[in-house]
Amino acid sequence: MISKMTGRLDLLIEFYNHTVDDALIKHLEKHHTDKAPGNSIEEVEDRESEKEEMTDSLELFLTDNWEFLTDRMFYMKIVTEDLISGMTERLDLLAEFSGHLCDDSIIHHLEKHHA
Numbered sequence: 001m002i003s004k005m006t007g008r009l010d011l012l013i014e015f016y017n018h019t020v021d022d023a024l025i026k027h028l029e030k031h032h033t034d035k036a037p038g039n040s041i042e043e044v045e046d047r048e049s050e051k052e053e054m055t056d057s058l059e060l061f062l063t064d065n066w067e068f069l070t071d072r073m074f075y076m077k078i079v080t081e082d083l084i085s086g087m088t089e090r091l092d093l094l095a096e097f098s099g100h101l102c103d104d105s106i107i108h109h110l111e112k113h114h115a
Contacts, residue, residue, distance in 0.1 A: 002095050006088065008066070013084045020074045028066040 011032055018024055069075060077083060093114055097106055 002091050002098070005068075005091055008068075009084050009088055009091075012069075012079055013081070015079045016081070018079050020069050020077050020079060025066050025069050028069070033065055 011028075012020075015024060073087070074083070093110070094102075100106060
């Protein structure tokens with residue numbers, strides 16, 4: 001998961017100074033995804049329904065697409081080196097816990113000692 005996220009952030013920096021909005025997310029989903037994009041009305045409606053059901057930020061990061069950009073950390077923000085490097089630093093820190101269950105105790109530890 002962490003390597004996929006790092007790769008996505010590396011690609012996202014190519015859109016430096018762009019706003020993370022619906023148009024950018026659609027472009028990334030169409031041209032830079034692990035899965036072939038679905039173009040049927042049913043598939044688009046299914047994705048919209050799934051998007052509405054996702055409430056936990058972690059779920060957005062675990063998806064195999066670009067929906068993590070809809071999280072408040074990114075959405076409607078300008079792509080800058082600071083935005084990308086901040087997230088990269090967090091992923092590097094999280095990588096140190098590789099093999100551990102990402103549960104409330106790890107989240108509490110990260111918030112307490114690495115905020």
